[in-house]
Amino acid sequence: MGTRLRVVQWATGNIGSRALAAVIEHPGLELAGLWVSNPAKLGCDAGTLCGLPETGIRAVGTLEEVLAIPADCVLYMRQGTDIAELCQLLASGRNVVTTRGDFHHPPRMDPAERQAIEEACAAGGSSIYSTGSSPGFVTEALAIPLLSLSRRLDCLTIDEYGDVSTRNSPELLFEVMGFGQPMAAFDQSRADHVKADFSASLAQLAAGIGLEIDEWRAFGEYSPARADIEIAAGPVQAGTMAAQRVTVDGLHRGTPRLRFRANWFVTTAITDAWQLRESGWRIRVEGDTPLDVGITFPVAPENYAAFTPGLTAHRAVNAVAAVCAAPPGIRTTVDLPQVLARLEA
Incomplete structure (x- = not known):
């Protein structure tokens, strides 16, 4: 780590802005460039866009401009994944760390897209x-050492809890997510969307530990409020939807062996016995070395929105050094060395 690695930050949404600030402040990284999608941000100083002093690095908006910047790595955090764009970055010799979920388990990728990415990596030596935090940290980086204590695994269950009662976003909660609406059948397409990312991450884990999975299944459920409540976004009446969860199961011979369950709720006072907890994760290992690990976030509600982007952004920033040192190709948590955070002395 004697030489600072040059990094281009690609996009400045909630996650990208936090990553940008982390790169600027990181002792082992140097901000080399910044790509933005918003025309209003073009030419703005990178520091200004993330609440830090000016850096002298101005935002650009084209791939060609990024390719003209000497860099070791691109932190790719845009909306959507552009395979052709990534292939040009990789073929130019720039490594990529991304919070997009497309590369958790290469065998599950579209074969043509995987081949194109692998060929670009080979061409660029990248x-x-x-x-990210989930999927990523909780489904891979944390699960791997927990399972290192076991010789027989019956089932790994990861519960993710999101209490959104303090979020003052009526359109998101009531119209998009459906809280406070009459009970109805769960939209299976939403469950399938969650399955796409999390089954890929868990499939990487299964392959790494030699666990055979025959089928991936996902389903969603709603639960109503037991009483009228008032949340930051407005009222939720008794009998309307107050909690929802999506379960992704990896099965072997019909029995769940790996399970991820996303729980979102505005109150724990619901009809169904879901054992909801405060926001965070619960990881349970059932087997010859049973474990029950809980993680919560001791953050005041008013600071929560400012805190959460770091959960995803910081792991990506911390992974830059390991990815730059890795052999060319699509890398995974299973084959990379442990990601270490290099902090200020």
């Missing part, structure tokens, strides 16, 4: 890695 590598690409998908990571």
Whole structure:
């Protein structure tokens, strides 16, 4: 780590802005460039866009401008994944760390897209890695050492809890997510969307530990409020939807062996016995070395929106050094060395 690695930040949404600030402040990284999609941000100083002093690095808006910047790595955090764009970055010799979930388990990728990415990595001597907090940290980086204590695994269950009662976003909660609406059948397409990302991450874990999975299944459920409540976004009446969860199961011979369950709720006072907890994760290992691990976030509600982007952004920033040192190709948490955070002395 004697030489600072040059990094281009690609996009400045909630996650990208936090990653940008982390790169600027990181002792082992140097901000080399910044790509933005919003025309209003073009030419703006990178520091200004993330609440830090000016850096002298101005935002650009084209791939060609990024390719003209000497860099070791691109932190790719745009909306959507552009395979052709990534292939040009990788073929130019720039490694990529992304919070897009497309590369958690290469065998599950579209064969043509995987081949194109692998060929670009070979041409540029570069590598690409998908990571984040969930999927990523909780489904891979945390699960791997927990399972290192076991010799027989009956089932790994990861529960993710999201209490959104303090979020003052009526359109998101009531119209998009459906809280406070009459009970109805769960939209299976939403469950399938969650399955796409999380089954890929868990499939990487299964392959790494030699666990055979025959089928991936996902389903969603709603639960109503037991009483009228008032949340930051407005009222939720008794009998209307107050909690929802999506379960992704990896099965072997019909029995769940790996399970991820996303629980979103505005109150724990619901009709069904879902054992909801405060926001965070619960990881249970059932087997010859049973474990029950809980993680919560001791953050005041008013600071929550400012805190959560770091959960995803910081792991990606911390992974840059390991990815730059890795052999060319699509890299995974299973084959990379442990990601270490290099902090200020």
